[in-house]
Amino acid sequence: MSLSDFLSPVTYTSPTNGFYTSHLGSKLEIYNSDFPDLESNTYDIAIVGVQEDRNAINNSGTALSADHFREKFYALNEGNYSTRIVDLGNIKAGHTVSDTYVALKLVVTELIIMNILPVIIGGGQDLTYPQFMAYEELGQKVDLLVVDSHFDLDDDPEGVNGTTSHSYLNRIFLHEPNYLFNYSNIGYQTYFVNQESLKVMDKLYFDIHRLGDFSSSITIAEPIIRNANMISFDMAAIRSSDAVANANATPNGFYGEEACQICRYAGMNDKLSSIGFYEFNPEYDHNGHTALLLAQMVWYFVDGFYNRKKEHPLLPKSQYITFRASLKDGSHELVFVKSKKSDRWWMQVPYPTGLSKNERHHLVPCRYEDYQLANSGEMPDLWWRTYLKLN
Known part of the structure; x- marks a missing residue:
């Protein structure tokens, strides 16, 4: 063909x-x-x-x-x-x-x-x-x-x-x-x-x-x-x-x-x-x-x-900064990743046990405002919806 x-x-x-x-x-x-x-x-x-x-x-x-x-x-x-x-x-x-x-x-x-x-x-x-x-x-x-x-x-x-x-x-x-x-x-x-x-x-x-x-x-x-x-x-x-x-x-x-x-x-x-x-x-x-x-x-x-940053997947790790934020109720620690090249943000959402053999987290593009919300102790809606979808 x-x-x-x-x-x-x-x-x-x-x-x-x-x-x-x-x-x-x-x-x-x-x-x-x-x-x-x-x-x-x-x-x-x-x-x-x-x-x-x-x-x-x-x-x-x-x-x-x-x-x-x-x-x-x-x-x-x-x-x-x-x-x-x-x-x-x-x-x-x-x-x-x-x-x-x-x-x-x-x-x-x-x-x-x-x-x-x-x-x-x-x-x-x-x-x-x-x-x-x-x-x-x-x-x-x-x-x-x-x-x-x-x-x-x-x-x-x-x-x-x-x-x-x-x-x-x-x-x-x-x-x-x-x-x-x-x-x-x-x-x-x-x-x-x-x-x-x-x-x-x-x-x-x-x-x-x-x-x-x-x-x-x-x-x-x-x-x-x-x-x-x-x-x-x-x-x-x-x-x-x-x-x-x-x-x-x-x-x-x-x-x-x-x-x-x-x-x-x-x-x-x-x-x-x-x-x-x-x-x-x-x-x-x-x-x-x-x-x-x-x-x-x-x-x-x-x-x-022709202006792609080639940031998918997020490697090498040296090109990214990891941030962690805890919710007020202590139920989750949320992990965010920021690119040094483009200043763009992603959040890590954990896979359920056994769903992915190769990866422990699903990476979701997000905004700096999502990190700010998590850093204030609140759950970003995007993180929660992705978590429910994975589960």
């Missing part, structure tokens, strides 16, 4: 005057005719378009997003690093939606095995499901982060086996065997979420964060993002004034610059091995602004990637 069996060449052509030598369009390896040699250890990141929108509820047209994104992305300048990015073209819509899912799953799996990070440009957000299923092929537990104003837990019989852009999380949560360790949401808006869904999230000890939680500073999102293996970004999480090209766009959401910062944090995450951007609909993008914003978001992701 070759990945070229699932991918069609890029059809977007360069501007009449071509690209400047500093433009990404001059720096990327682009699949135009001959399929790139991915085994050559030449590439760090692969762009993969997916021309599938049959299960994108109320947002038909997203299948055309990848080429509109390319037009803007290729024209951006390379940052202060040498990019090793390949554009693998598009996964065409299969005979059935399930065929497209299988193709995306296999492409993501193979790229991760080759240590190439796929950047998926969809398509509807139901494509998060085959993105997730790639990790089943790898036999890997997943920390999933979704940037979305909704939870997408609807009971929607219209899609393939109940999978649509509004219901794909049901498939992920209920999948057996269970490869999902943690689900995080950033940016949900309470009036779009029913109370039963909130109870489900609380019962499963998942990390959900309202849009308003980030109103004081988007930096609060950094440790949440740092914990993810894969990310799914719904463009409708951005306010319509900044990203209008989505039939489901709403007045409130992240600002464009906040979306770019989220993407930079994602790129800097050493754990992250795939990211998908979904629900951009060019049919509503009359001035090309949303395509440009998406291109800038991916640019910031690439910038973060």
Whole structure:
């Protein structure tokens, strides 16, 4: 099996005057005719378009997003690093939606095995499901982060086996065997979420964060993002004034610059091995602004990637400082770790006896404020929820 069996060449052509030598369009390896040699250890990141929108509820047209994104992305300048990015073209819509899912799953799996990070440009957000299923092929537990104003837990019989852009999380949560360790949401808006869904999230000890939680500073999102293996970004999480090209766009959401910062944090995450951007609909993008914003978001992701600190796993130990704090009731001693390189923080949460043969603690990215809370004798909510999840 070759990945070229699932991918069609890029059809977007360069501007009449071509690209400047500093433009990404001059720096990327682009699949135009001959399929790139991915085994050559030449590439760090692969762009993969997916021309599938049959299960994108109320947002038909997203299948055309990848080429509109390319037009803007290729024209951006390379940052202060040498990019090793390949554009693998598009996964065409299969005979059935399930065929497209299988193709995306296999492409993501193979790229991760080759240590190439796929950047998926969809398509509807139901494509998060085959993105997730790639990790089943790898036999890997997943920390999933979704940037979305909704939870997408609807009971929607219209899609393939109940999978649509509004219901794909049901498939992920209920999948057996269970490869999902943690689900995080950033940016949900309470009036779009029913109370039963909130109870489900609380019962499963998942990390959900309202849009308003980030109103004081988007930096609060950094440790949440740092914990993810894969990310799914719904463009409708951005306010319509900044990203209008989505039939489901709403007045409130992240600002464009906040979306770019989220993407930079994602790129800097050493754990992250795939990211998908979904629900951009060019049919509503009359001035090309949303395509440009998406291109800038991916640019910031690439910038973060090439500024990774290589802090996962946390070795060597000489590069980190350990702090200990005791709770007022004396029930637990909490251990925190701070990086000397980046000043970022993690907390150690003990595994139950016998659960992990190789490690005694599960490391969770956290904020300095979590350490301050523990140092005052209080239990950080993140530590307790992780402890309950492990037990």
